[in-house]
Amino acid sequence: MRHHLPRAVAVVAGLAAAALAVSACSASSPSPQTSAVEWELTDTTAAPSGDIDTISWATYAEPYSLDYAYAFDYADNQILANVCESLLRLNPDYTLSPGLAESYDHPDANTWVYTIRDGVTFHDGTPLTAADVVASMNRHLDPAVGSFWYSVYQNVTSIEQTGDREVTVTLSVPGSQFNLAMGSSAGVVESAATLAEKGADYGNSTGGVNCTGPFSLEEWKSGESITLARYDDYWDADLTPHAAEVEFDFMTDPTARVNALASGEVDGSWMLPSSAFAQLQSSDVGDVYFGLTSAVGSLVVSDLEGPLGDVRVRQALLMAMDREGILDAAAGGVGEVTDVLTTDSVWVDADPAAVTTAFEDVTAYEHDLDAAKALVAEAGVEGQEITIMTAPISNEFSVVSQAAAAAAESIGLTANIESVTPGAYTALFSDPSAREGVDLFFTSWYLSSPDPLEMYSVLRTGEFSNYGGWSDQEFDDTVNGAIAIDDPAQRSVETAKAQQIANEQLPWLPLYTTPMSVFLGERITGLSPSIAFLYYPWAATLGAS
Template sequence: MNIRQHGAAAVPIAILAVALTGCAASPQPSPTSTPTDLTVLTPEATGDVDSVTWGLSGNEPTTLDPILVGTIGQNTVVSNLCEGLMQVQPDFSVDLGLAESYDQPSPEVYVFHIRPDVHFWNGQALTADDVAFSLNRNLDPASGAVNGYQYAPVQSIEATGPLDVTVTLSEPNADILAILAGLSGAVSQRSAVEAAGADYGTPAGGLQCTGPYELGQWTSGQGIEIVANDDYWNTDLTPHTSTIHFDAIVNNNTLTSALLSGDLDGAYAVPPAGINALSKGEGTLYFGNSTQYFLFGPVDSSGPASDVRVRQALNLAMDKSSFVDRVLGGAGAPMKGFVPPFAFAGNPASAALLSAYDKLPGNAAPDIDAATKLIEEADLSDTSLTIAITAGDQTALAAATLMQAAGTEIGLDMTIEQLQDTQIFDLFFNPDARKDVDLLATSGYYETPIFLSYTGTFVNPDGLVNFIGYDDPDATAKLHDALTATDPEQSAQSYIAGQDIWQDAFLTVPVATQYERLYLRDGLTGVPATQAYVSYPWAALLGATS
């Protein structure tokens, strides 16, 4: 999982997304029609383009160092510059990247064979030492690697030949290839990193990678430019567009207006509030699957939300369809569990996983009578609950307001408390802070399909966000079997068996998954419409329609 927004290397910030970053999107009336046509890839480009100006939603990146990037805006840029041994594909599957193949002499050992024809932008050849050095940065707590926690199963990463890298795990891990496909697994040139020191990935220190684009002019406050790499190794991803200039725009209304006026040629993550206007613009608005999710997580082990009947009742009472229509502009779907279904899509056993997800009980429309009965059964001595959101986050406020209304209907007294970033962050590490909060409005996304590891943060007794003390040995065992299985189908069956156990516990109150929203001006095409772009070199496919 990954929406890495801020600091701590040991924290999977996907879970802290609402907590640490406010989304400025305001709730809007439902669009005239619900976006239901989902696209994986836009039509293939057949012509070249000299330059494109692309919009980034949010602040300008402060770093492009692959192990430090943590926002959608940063990922949007770096995914075209730096690449790893494995690569996420537009359909969210994982395929080979800088590795032309790999061997697995034992379930715990992977030997990656690096392509011999790869060069950094400065013309120097990629070596196994560069790869091992880059990956080992995630194992160094001093590096500040925001996804370093994902490498906990890794015992060692070594260059075992000029073009061979051996990754040794403490036990088999079904997520490891997906982990290596994320930007934390992207390769930088060792000498460049060591020469730049703390400035690596900044305007002062530059960047040195192997991707289809190389970093061009970057002056803080004036946007970021990337230019086509004429010596790129992968001829299937030879760029159609020579230069791309990224403009970061914080205000959603400004972003929408710039797309409509033609000041921007395209953007991912366009504001839900702009869906109606953009759908009527001269360009094309595409919708694609994503792993973006919204949910409410219980954080107090002794409050009302620690009672499973209260969580079940809130799940039944929440008007999830209203959230999708009114807040997401129709670009989403109610969610049945804490894992968004697109996270399963690229798995070799996706058919079984998605079928099991489809069979989970859903309640897009509220069932107030059933929810009220559960609250009566719980016989609470205190019916007051506090929902924490990040101050200024209008999307979280809209979700919390709907939850508050649902709670009122079933006999609960729910208060919304807007907290500052530091206060929200404190909830994750200070049990005393959690005593005053019952539910945390949470959103995030997965950069790669690591739903197994993500599930563990809720299910395992020591899981990062298992604040209510959930401990079911059968569920833990099934998840461990899924994570350590070497056969994808076996892993899927173990996961499904475990899902049948933890689903009934409602470790979260799931709300919705959000579709990706891509806007392209007339004449541009080629790029993925799914959220896989945060790890895939999408810009290499961007070109003209003729």
């Protein structure tokens, strides 16, 4: 069991569509909040014509922290990705390439050895060393820090400098997933001297950060904005920033944020309110783009002692939900319904046959109310009550919770919707007591590495993020066996089996997946609208149109 704040805390990142407008929909039948939106995926926008003095960017919230140990949400990471760097780099197409580690070696199943790049400096001008890497990584093991990324490090037994520019990580068990996570905030490197100097103030508005990225943290006006400045001594010439500075304005009111975009007051923003897609698409001051995602919107089954403990009832509830209608109402129809918990974008270097198995050789839970009622009758749970937790975080939450309640009622269950504050909702992901009496709650769970096994690892017996305490021995054995396989193609064969088991047993109910959205004003271009913006220095690629 993980005893630190878990990876799951960041699911609020997945939820963090707090940027979206809250609106109600009919409990009996979700209604689209907008007319159908035309959309297509974009790999990247046109290259910049040149440099630009300043770019203004709207973000839906102020970061919780820029301390990489706690940077686990959209608001945090979209800024941090431009300031701090990891050992590996997660690219917009979700492949990994060398970052602050110019190379790595895997001499045995339990060991990863990183060669640290020479010629890199922190923003204060001091050189990057292997000692900085060791200090940065060891923080995730320190109970006093309470890293949100502890799950990545839970099997690490030692992190040591083993050469002038070499760091060796030793695991207690074989682990393919550790290295894959080094492209996320789990692999960020900070100056050891800065960590020691700033102490408890590190990463906040007064302590700041001192990293190696293409931008440095220039100013943090608490409650207002963060300004980044181009770092002229940045090591990677291919990502030399076009902008001299980027100002992030905290706009918690989604209407104000949309109006600022539509008027040209700000140049861009990630994660647009779906209710504003059509409005912003018709704007004459910029364009809406949709890109790669790794997130799936799902209902977490958090109580297997009640009626949802019977897999037939879980299957029935999913079959009773009009997920196409929910997608229309929650996201303007942008996206697609899914029966599995991963997107094909994270199956990087997988065996094509395994991908086919994972996505096609699974049960498709078509909308079938009669069949759903029959399953509930067979399970003998008619009239039993379920509680669905929601919060005024976004229209998505309102739509999904009411649609789930309506579906439950339609198949003979009694449904109760309980609304709590966003803060109390966040506690569902970190505090088991907060989930007491709760049967279902919504999440949009994204993956931070190019491997679907990241998703299924958290559903093993006893894992902190296995919120309902679901347990399946075949599933556990399959996932544990896959984790020990280094070759991604071979590993994907076993992961496909895990996806099939989860599709059959439904520990979480997969609903839909929606692409990442971004608005670019007419002044700027050069962006890849991928969810990799959480870890990739995307602002460095933006320049003048």
